[in-house]
Amino acid sequence: MENKSKPKYKLILDAAVDVIAENGYHHSQVSKIAKKAGVADGTIYLYFKNKEDILVSLFEEKMGQFVSRIRNEIDQLDRADEKLYKLIEMHFSQLAEDPSLAIVTQLELRQSNKTLRLKINDVLKGYLALMDAILTEGMEDGTFYSQLNVQLVRQVLFGTLDEVVTNWVMKDQRYELVDQAEDVHYLIYNGLRDHG
Template structure:
């Protein structure tokens, strides 16, 4: 599998930096190869094209993130704690990696439909975790029994996404992670029983 090949991670990490610094459209494969310390042709052993690199960056980073969230929330005792952990980890993941924050909040917003569909496919695992937390909260009696899970999940994801986008647009001039408790308070007070 190509993900286990030694240069794959090097190329992914280089792509995050190059795309964040130059924008997706101005990021030639040759720039990514140079940053990764590989020949241009080596890129094509791992990726079909630049679009494939962008989607692979998101798959790789989001896959790692989903695994960390699953591990963390397994240790929490109720849905409220799990939701707080998800929010805090979402913010922390992007607060500690400026380049990844720029790529996910700005450069992944491409207008090509097939690219959007691939990115949405990657998000399904993350969305499923939010759904599980909400269902658990309803079962625990923490959240309103008539909760529209799909709508609330969209609102949670949309809120987190907008908070991070605003932080990136404001050139990261404030502590993103510190926003987690206010966002959690706002969301849980809107859905509690």
């Protein structure tokens, strides 16, 4: 496989997002992705083994950028509740800015086979670790209840964000996704804080 920093690699991944969002993963032939990217069919195989490899690579690349942006923003903040809000807001804003990517992550990645799901879960680990770090920090500094089950709370947090975005995608993005951030933060934060 050729170097991931080559311009055609990114071009193919961006084309794949649009083609998969428009046609669904199963109806997205490599030739359609190549045409959208403006490259020959064979060029794709210089960068990717097959269509599944494109989907996993796309998720790795986009999720890597997604987590990196969120991490950079929350590193500027001091309090765990502010970091939690920033994570929620950015989760929504980044997907709202790229509706095709939202369709791929919320719908197309869910229909995949077990091997693909395991690879995707691997990619998610960095994001889930970031959530764990915010929760742990909040427990340690007294922002959140000190006896939280971090793993369970992280599942609730991720599941909530995921469902809010899925609902937005299913409703054809008819409302502002980012407008949900404040209510979601209020709900999660009030469930996490120490009421003692």
